[in-house]
Amino acid sequence: MKYKLWQKCTAAAGVLTLLCMQGCTGGPAENEKIQVELVQYKPEAVAAFEEIEHRFNEEHQNIELTISSPNEAATVLKTRFIRGDYPDIIGIGGDMDYANFLDAEMFMDISDWEGLDAIKPVYREMDKALELIPKDGVYAVPYAANCSGILYNKEMFTEHGWEIPKTWSEFIALCEQIQSEGIQPLYAGYKDTWTCYGPWNALAVGLADPDVCEDVSAGKTTFSAEYAETAEKMKLLLQYTEPNPYAYGYNDACTAFARGQSAMYVIGSFAIAQILSANPEMNIGAFTFPANEDESDNILTSGIDLQFSVMKDCENKAAVYAVLDFLNRDDIIQIYLDNQIAVSCKNSGMEIHQQLSEMKPYLDSERVSDFHDHHYPSEMSVDAMIQTYLIDTAENSAEKFLKSFDENWIRYNRDLIRRMNERKEGAEQ
Numbered sequence: 001m002k003y004k005l006w007q008k009c010t011a012a013a014g015v016l017t018l019l020c021m022q023g024c025t026g027g028p029a030e031n032e033k034i035q036v037e038l039v040q041y042k043p044e045a046v047a048a049f050e051e052i053e054h055r056f057n058e059e060h061q062n063i064e065l066t067i068s069s070p071n072e073a074a075t076v077l078k079t080r081f082i083r084g085d086y087p088d089i090i091g092i093g094g095d096m097d098y099a100n101f102l103d104a105e106m107f108m109d110i111s112d113w114e115g116l117d118a119i120k121p122v123y124r125e126m127d128k129a130l131e132l133i134p135k136d137g138v139y140a141v142p143y144a145a146n147c148s149g150i151l152y153n154k155e156m157f158t159e160h161g162w163e164i165p166k167t168w169s170e171f172i173a174l175c176e177q178i179q180s181e182g183i184q185p186l187y188a189g190y191k192d193t194w195t196c197y198g199p200w201n202a203l204a205v206g207l208a209d210p211d212v213c214e215d216v217s218a219g220k221t222t223f224s225a226e227y228a229e230t231a232e233k234m235k236l237l238l239q240y241t242e243p244n245p246y247a248y249g250y251n252d253a254c255t256a257f258a259r260g261q262s263a264m265y266v267i268g269s270f271a272i273a274q275i276l277s278a279n280p281e282m283n284i285g286a287f288t289f290p291a292n293e294d295e296s297d298n299i300l301t302s303g304i305d306l307q308f309s310v311m312k313d314c315e316n317k318a319a320v321y322a323v324l325d326f327l328n329r330d331d332i333i334q335i336y337l338d339n340q341i342a343v344s345c346k347n348s349g350m351e352i353h354q355q356l357s358e359m360k361p362y363l364d365s366e367r368v369s370d371f372h373d374h375h376y377p378s379e380m381s382v383d384a385m386i387q388t389y390l391i392d393t394a395e396n397s398a399e400k401f402l403k404s405f406d407e408n409w410i411r412y413n414r415d416l417i418r419r420m421n422e423r424k425e426g427a428e429q
Contacts, residue, residue: 033064034319039080040091041073042306044273048339055335056326063319081106086311088320094123094142094304095374099130101309102139108310109137113321115328116141122366123304123345129211129370132416133423140307141324142345144336147286147359148202148268148301148371151275154283156183156263164287164358166295168233175240178263186237187262188245189253190390193383197373198267199237199289200386203230205299205369206291213375216409217417218424223409224402231398233291235390237266246391258282270305272341272355284355288362300362303371305342380412 040049046069053067068087070076074097077090092098101107110116116124116138123142128134156162160181165171175185189195204212208226215221242248242262251274257265258278265271272284288300308327310320326332333344337353343363344350352360362368376382385408389401410417 033062034316036063036065036089036316036319036323037087038065038067038089038091038308038323039073039077039087040067040069040306041077041093041097042091042340043069043071043073045069045306045336045340048336051335052327052332055332056323059326060322063322065323077101086313088314088316089308089310089323091143091306091308092140093374094126094130094140094307094370096130096377098127098140098307098309099132099375102130102135103132106309106312107139108312108314108317109139110141110310110324111138113138113141113324115324118328118346118348120345120347120366122368126304126370126374127307129214130374133419140304140309141328142304142307143327143333144304144306144340144342145302145345146269146305146340146342147356147363147368148198149266149286149288149359150202151257151265151267151269151271151355152285152287153257153260153263154285156260157285162263165290166298167290167293169293171290172236179240184242184262185240185264186242187248187253187256187265188237188241189248189250189256190245190387191247191249191252193381193387195250195253195267196383196386196390197371199234200230201301201371201373202266202289203233203291204372205301206289206297207233208372210369212372213409216406217413217420222402223405224399227402227405228398231389231401234386235398238390246387254278268301269341269343269356272353273339285358286356287358300359300368301371302343302363302368303374304345305340306336307345377412380408 049067049069053065056065080086092101119142123145124138127140127142162174162178165174178185204227207229209215212221212223212226216223216226238245242256248256253265253267254271254274255278256262258275266289269286275284276282288298290298292298308324310317314320328346330346330348330350333346333350336342337344337350341353341355343352343356352363373382382405385401385404389397392400394400
């Protein structure tokens with residue numbers, strides 16, 4: 001039975017509703033609840049999901065939802081998939097793990113779920129861009145996004161009369177001014193290699209084509225050409241970070257920024273919660289990285305932090321759609337947004353957190369682009385490559401780094417490139 005028909009069952013007809021779902025799914029015997037399992041990959045959001053699970057089960061008499069939030073969820077899921085032990089729904093980021101699972105045909109086409117119309121087109125397009133080989137259908141519900149830019153100490157900026165920069169030149173001038181006043185402009189925390197993605201993504205979205213990875217795979221360009229300016233400006237930032245930033249990790253950087261040891265921190269919005277845990281009274285602002293000399297060319301880095309996909313072999317489609325309906329209610333989304341200081345992927349006019357208010361014009365106009373690292377294969381370890389490049393003081397360090405980027409891309413994407421070429425040859429015949 002189609003979901004639209006099931007949805008028309010009235011709340012008063014509880015028995016009929018149960019029968020409808022059993023007819024759709026071959027569900028449980030009378031008086032037994034339909035079990036729906038959701039495994040999501042953000043253990044730091046476990047408190048939010050415990051509340052969501054409790055709220056759902058309170059409101060639904062015929063479905064029982066279980067939400068798991070394991071550490072290393074991607075690894076846990078891969079192990080379960082090998083055993084043929086599939087949950088009904090997974091919560092995953094809009095990144096290469098999603099792309100690989102989709103490419104392996106693990107997910108159900110949910111084009112008939114009516115809630116899709118409420119999702120912002122820009123985030124749905126990001127999912128389509130992640131498809132290794134283009135597919136028909138829809139395979140994920142973008143739920144929450146984060147933004148990467150520059151967090152700043154509002155109190156410090158007000159005290160010193162510093163203004164938010166709109167261009168790259170203004171940003172460098174601001175860093176020089178802050179430094180001249182005896183204050184450290186930026187904190188980096190590059191000991192954890194993944195933190196290198198903070199400024200890398202924020203620069204790349206404004207300086208490189210959003211389709212750069214696909215275009216390189218298609219042989220249309222190279223990273224040496226597309227990422228040259230990003231690499232140059234990334235290294236220039238080292239003049240304004242803490243000495244030896246490779247000695248300090250993410251936790252150190254969050255704590256240092258919270259204690260006022262730097263005026264700014266180039267990182268994603270996900271860091272705000274941790275910074276506030278170190279200093280609950282801190283007044284944090286965030287602005288889009290001004291990577292260009294023309295403000296109109298600046299782009300906000302915003303990508304899908306969490307989305308839901310239904311497993312292809314799920315037998316409880318009607319019940320799962322009821323879970324998706326519940327998850328996508330504004331009041332339920334707000335539970336997650338408040339917990340993670342995230343941005344809704346839904347087109348519902350939901351309020352943005354005050355710390356991100358200066359990014360709102362970019363979000364409202366969908367002047368955003370996905371994190372470039374969402375398209376990098378994890379095996380390639382681009383974050384470690386960036387760290388190595390930053391440490392390298394040789395004059396040709398950028399040339400070596402970008403050459404390595406091109407070579408490793410071909411190495412780690414050989415199968416994908418072959419499939420793309422085969423598809424292109426087939427289309428030309």
